[in-house]
Structures are given as C-alpha cells and as structure tokens.
Amino acid sequence: MENQLTIANQPQFHRLKIAKKRQLTKNAFALELEIPEELKSKYQYMAGQFVTLKYHFNEKEIQNDYSFTSAPFEDKTELAIKINGEKSSTNFLFQNYHIGNEISVSEPLGRFFIPSKPNEKRTIIAFAAGIGITPIISHIKNILFEEKSTRIFLFYGNKSYEDIILKDELELLLKDNVGRLEVYYFLSQEPVKDKLFQGRLDEKKISLIINQILHLDEDDEESTIWDSTDKVLICGPGTMIKSVANACYNHGIPKKNIHFELFETFNDDIYPTEKEFPLIENVNVKIKFNHIEKDGIVLKNNERKILQQLLDMGYKLPYSCKSGICGSCLCYLKNGEVDMTEDEYLTEKEKLQGKILPCVSIAMSKDVYLDFDLY
Numbered sequence: 001m002e003n004q005l006t007i008a009n010q011p012q013f014h015r016l017k018i019a020k021k022r023q024l025t026k027n028a029f030a031l032e033l034e035i036p037e038e039l040k041s042k043y044q045y046m047a048g049q050f051v052t053l054k055y056h057f058n059e060k061e062i063q064n065d066y067s068f069t070s071a072p073f074e075d076k077t078e079l080a081i082k083i084n085g086e087k088s089s090t091n092f093l094f095q096n097y098h099i100g101n102e103i104s105v106s107e108p109l110g111r112f113f114i115p116s117k118p119n120e121k122r123t124i125i126a127f128a129a130g131i132g133i134t135p136i137i138s139h140i141k142n143i144l145f146e147e148k149s150t151r152i153f154l155f156y157g158n159k160s161y162e163d164i165i166l167k168d169e170l171e172l173l174l175k176d177n178v179g180r181l182e183v184y185y186f187l188s189q190e191p192v193k194d195k196l197f198q199g200r201l202d203e204k205k206i207s208l209i210i211n212q213i214l215h216l217d218e219d220d221e222e223s224t225i226w227d228s229t230d231k232v233l234i235c236g237p238g239t240m241i242k243s244v245a246n247a248c249y250n251h252g253i254p255k256k257n258i259h260f261e262l263f264e265t266f267n268d269d270i271y272p273t274e275k276e277f278p279l280i281e282n283v284n285v286k287i288k289f290n291h292i293e294k295d296g297i298v299l300k301n302n303e304r305k306i307l308q309q310l311l312d313m314g315y316k317l318p319y320s321c322k323s324g325i326c327g328s329c330l331c332y333l334k335n336g337e338v339d340m341t342e343d344e345y346l347t348e349k350e351k352l353q354g355k356i357l358p359c360v361s362i363a364m365s366k367d368v369y370l371d372f373d374l375y
C-alpha cells in the first residue's frame, strides 16, 4: 500500500541491513532485516503489525507498508512484498535491494493485533487473499505458539496454485499442528475439482464455508465450529474485506470480534452506515497541519466524509486507507462535533483525548476544527 503520510504523522525510521532475501512466488519476495542490538527494543512488534519502507524510485520518495510474516517469538524479522508489475516501485525494490544493502525502515506500526489468551481454548477463523497472508501467517504462528489449546481455520484465496504465497511455511505449520490448524485454499483463475474451492472469498463463499466446512464440531456435539468462533481475522483487498466482514457479521459474529487489515486505499465504509444524518450545509472547517493553520474552508454540506471533501479541495492531509483502519489521518477534534461511521481503530483513551479519524467522520456541527499536529 503506498502510504500518503506527510510530516505530521511520520513514524521514526532507522537504516537497517537486509540479512536475507528470498523469492516466494513469481510476484512476491521476502526480506529479512538485521536489527542491531541497540535498536532491538524499538523493533519489538506484535503479530499483525507492519513497517513502512522508505526509498527513492524515479526521483520520488516512496513509502510502502509491509506486514511482518515472522512472529514475535521467532529469532527473525521478516516481511513479504508483492511485486505490482514490471514498472512498479516494488519491482525496483526487488531488483535493486540485495543482502547487505541498507534501507530506511519505520518502527513497527499498525493495530491489527489481538491479545493472547494462553489459558483459553479458542477457535479463530482467518481469511486471507493473496499478499494478505502476511500478517495472517504471523498471527497463526503466534497463536499456535502462545495458545496451546486454540485451534485455527485458515481460508486463503489466490488466483492460481502457483500464486499461493508462503505455501511451504503453511504446509510445515499444518504438519506440526495436526488437529489445531486447518488450511483451505481457494483459486479464482484455475479450475478446481471441488467447486467449493473455486472462486473468490466473498459473501456467498463464506456462507458455503460456514455450512459445509465449519458445521459439525468434533470437539462439541452441541455446537458448530462457526458457533464457537471467538475471533475472525481478515486481510486482503478492500472489496474482499468488506464482503467477508459483512458475511461474518451477518452470520452472527459481533463487529468487535472481526479484525481486519487493509493493504490499499479503499474509499468506502467496511460496514454499511446504519444511521441517517441531519443535513448541515456550508460547514466551516479550520485545520492545523505542520504548524500552519488554515481557516475559512467551507464544505458544501455534511453528506460526504470530511477528509475526502478536504482532499478534493486540494488540501494535502495525511491518509492511507480512507476506511478508518490504518490511523494515518488521526487528528484532534479541537472544536465542533462529528459522527464516525467506523471507530474500531481508536482506543477509549484516544477518544477521551478528542482524537478522531476524519476519513470516516461526518460533520455534525456548523463549525469544525481539526488539528493534525499530534506531536
């Protein structure tokens, strides 16, 4: 995901050496980073987190986010990267950065993590598409390591068999965790004998998975595997996340137990907005960004999210996902009222501090003041 962060929300970067590099599929590779002793505390991460790599390509500074494929207990820090075509910045990275080279790497970021519950016996269901496997495999390894009684079911979609990223690792995990891990592959552009496994992971497919794979529970005759699901983890493109998250929600999983990570700008709400908002016309907005205040901005009305309206007017504000998932647009609401259509990202403490995500905020007052200078 190309990150649009600007100075105010910049994370801390350090130069790190590439310790290992390996090709995973024809369109994906992994980089293992060497963390020097003095930076070890800064690079402690949680399963599901990512770092931003910063480098120059075509005279432009590129910042892309990549999730860890390694788990915190492993003695390595590895990322996987999808090559987005021959002329892409990711192909440049693949062609030009080798073992021993240094690259600027942010400290770990992101909130796609769940607390470990070592004493519980949980059922966790994961859905991944393509490169979306990266944070998911980190979660899987971490859960299998930390929660000895928890079982995981992974449903993983790819175009073809050849495109399955980290297949060897998944097969190894399967072999070592019989009875605790199950992995099902779905192919969208290659014929599969059993039609259940043909096609994309979407709402229809989730219903079939629930009814045909997650039904009988050998551990509990009174329940189904789906009914005993504690957490759902999803990572992939925005349309896939929206489809899968809504299917899970519509099949009874509370939103607070559905966690997702997005690798692209999505521009849409994950869950349909259930509320109707009273119309406010000519909303006066003041913003502060990089210590510069800008007053007198007028939004036509509050029918669209505040951030998108400001971006359309040419204001260069920080954003990435535009869906309330990544936190890049985090700012203080210094004056006025907003209603957030998604607020899964913010902690209670941040809400009390007056922080909001303008990418999912509807103005609910005539005047709104947003301060993007968090530090």
Ligand code: FES
Binding pocket: 318, 319, 320, 321, 322, 323, 324, 325, 326, 327, 328, 329, 330, 345, 357, 358, 359, 360
């Ligand atoms: S841009 Fe990602 S949370 Fe607002």
